Amino acid sequence: MLQVNNLNVVIDDLVLAKDMSFALESGKVNVIIGPNGTGKSTLLKTLFGDIHTKSGEITFANETLQRKQLSRWRKQFGYMPQDIRLDVELSVLEVVLLGQLNALGFRLDDSVIKEALSALDKIGLLHLANRPVNKLSGGQCQMILFAQALMRKPQILMLDEPVSALDLHFQHVLLDHLDAQTKEQGWITIMVLHDLNLAAQYADNLLVLKDGKLIATGHPNNILTPSLVKNVYNVEADITKDAAGIPFVRTIRNNRAATSIIENKEPKEQAIKVAEGAF
Numbered sequence: 001m002l003q004v005n006n007l008n009v010v011i012d013d014l015v016l017a018k019d020m021s022f023a024l025e026s027g028k029v030n031v032i033i034g035p036n037g038t039g040k041s042t043l044l045k046t047l048f049g050d051i052h053t054k055s056g057e058i059t060f061a062n063e064t065l066q067r068k069q070l071s072r073w074r075k076q077f078g079y080m081p082q083d084i085r086l087d088v089e090l091s092v093l094e095v096v097l098l099g100q101l102n103a104l105g106f107r108l109d110d111s112v113i114k115e116a117l118s119a120l121d122k123i124g125l126l127h128l129a130n131r132p133v134n135k136l137s138g139g140q141c142q143m144i145l146f147a148q149a150l151m152r153k154p155q156i157l158m159l160d161e162p163v164s165a166l167d168l169h170f171q172h173v174l175l176d177h178l179d180a181q182t183k184e185q186g187w188i189t190i191m192v193l194h195d196l197n198l199a200a201q202y203a204d205n206l207l208v209l210k211d212g213k214l215i216a217t218g219h220p221n222n223i224l225t226p227s228l229v230k231n232v233y234n235v236e237a238d239i240t241k242d243a244a245g246i247p248f249v250r251t252i253r254n255n256r257a258a259t260s261i262i263e264n265k266e267p268k269e270q271a272i273k274v275a276e277g278a279f
């Protein structure tokens with residue numbers, strides 16, 4: 001169980017976590033949703049120990065996150081960041097093997113290479129094994145980083161918008177694989193998604209953030225409602241449920257661009273003046 005108690009994070013006067021408390025269970029896929037800039041990536045980085053907390057406590061398996069013991073804490077994590085550029089002179093296979101960096105010796109064990117090749121095979125990318133990663137497409141890089149994260153065999157796996165560059169087929173390959181591995185291995189998986197329908201299909205538990213606050217948490221079948229979507233994104237939505245009770249979110253166009261320009265005229269002019277004053 002990963003437990004977060006009364007977490008507060010403030011950076012440059014921005015409140016990015018406000019009195020946040022939640023508990024995440026093993027073998028479950030947890031999906032964080034919320035508007036841009038609301039603190040989703042910051043929360044992942046905070047759990048990883050990358051960001052100082054103002055107050056609060058983060059515990060996992062009877063251990064509390066402490067700055068003195070960061071390297072030990074981080075060994076429990078696999079982390080696939082939002083930035084998917086792979087600007088290194090390495091082959092795909094070498095990048096996947098880096099997921100096992102802690103265990104690699106001077107001589108590579110055949111079993112480790114087989115495992116990396118098998119990871120690529122399972123996600124349908126074995127044919128890329130010897131290609132240089134800096135020549136891959138954005139979506140291919142994202143899949144390779146996913147294979148690398150799986151190689152770590154983490155207890156807690158965090159993925160920041162892991163399907164942002166993927167086509168429909170690979171979105172489901174990645175998420176199906178992630179869901180199966182999470183359940184099979186008993187991982188705590190935490191990922192950020194923007195697509196509410198993917199979140200509804202794959203989350204065992206949704207964490208809904210707004211302005212640094214956890215405003216709702218629970219199974220998508222129970223908490224994904226038109227009023228939640230309106231409250232979080234200021235977008236109207238119809239939500240229907242399929243036979244399994246999984247919500248399907250259809251958002252409704254409302255000529256927002258035209259109205260928001262008129263509504264925000266004054267703040268926009270003020271912002272231009274402030275920006276001009278900076279030069």
Ligand SMILES: Nc1ncnc2c1ncn2[C@@H]1O[C@H](COP(=O)(O)OP(=O)(O)OP(=O)(O)O)[C@@H](O)[C@H]1O
Pocket residue numbers: 011012014016034035036037038039040041042043
């Ligand atoms: N180290 C930092 N220094 C200053 N500001 C930061 C820092 N880290 C994050 N922020 C700010 O905190 C806010 C939240 O950032 P964060 O990346 O957590 O948002 P997010 O919810 O993941 O957004 P998105 O959906 O756009 O990826 C942003 O305004 C960002 O500029």
